Amino acid sequence: MGVEIELSGARVRYGPLEALHGVDLAVPARALTVLLGRNGSGRTTALRALAGTVALAAGRVVWQGADVTRLPAHLRARRGLCLVPDTRAVHAGLTVADNLELAAPDADFTVALDGYPRLRPLLPRRAGTxxxxxxxxxxxSRALLRGARLVLLDEPTQGMSPPVADRTYDLLAELAREAAVVVAEQRLPPGRTAIVHHLRRGRVVFSGESPEFGDGSPR
Structure with missing residues (x-):
């Protein structure tokens, strides 16, 4: 299993506060990776560092063997990176159909609507409603339509009912057959095989496969 992207000695500061303290983590290609931790652990910052939406104070981001530390977020997106943030992830003033069309200019929403049939009657609604x-x-759904090789999602199931959340992880597992998928979550998705990086107070305290992580405490 090759490495798609990695952080090496990554440090991120917000003013005088350091959110990541020399973090090393690798994201394998064509697999599901979970950045696990409570609020304030650094998992969201690590995700943003991979996406390029926060700058590193030290360390490197290496994508497919190339140093992209200084590459802006929009150029990473052009290279095949898709970020789904925890807030403002859709265009609120546009309709659901318009949002999907931006992700799939050929207007083929089949994957999205098959994945989430509940979106079909909502196509004419504004996303903000x-x-x-x-x-x-x-x-x-927009991430599924983009055909990205690296998909980063911050708490993708937030606000979803348990059945829809479970369906979402089915979709992400399917996507991970073709792309590197990284999610930031507070809890490990049940019944899923994934690479886990557990962060605590800006440091990685466990890296390994989900069965090794057990009930939430590194063994």
Whole structure:
């Protein structure tokens, strides 16, 4: 299993506060990776560092063997990176159909609507009028349509009902057959095989496969 992207000695500062303290983590190609931790652990910052939406104070981001530390986020997107943030992940003033069309200019929404049939009757609705869970469905759908080789999602199932959340991880597992998929979560998705990086106070305290992680405490 080759490495798609990695952080090496990554440090991120917000003013005088350091959010990541020399983090090393590798994301394999064509696999599901979970950045696990509580709020304030650094998992979201690590995700943003991979995406290029926060700058490193020290360390490197290496993507497919190339140093992209200084590459802006929009150029990483052009190279095949898709970020689904935890907030403002959809265009609120546009309809659901418009949001999907931006991700799939050929207007083929089949993957999105097969994945989330509940979106079909919502196509003419403005995205900003949807519930939180519906907006997350739309945001994940847009990621599914992009054909990206690296997909980063921050708490993708937030606000979803348990059945829809489970369906979402089915979709992400399917996507991970073709792309590197990285999610930032507070809890390990149940019943899923993944690479886990557990962060605590800006440091990685465990890296390994999900069965090794067990009930939440590194063995």
């Amino acid at each position: 949807l519930s939180g869970g519906e907006q997350r469905m739309l945001a994940v």
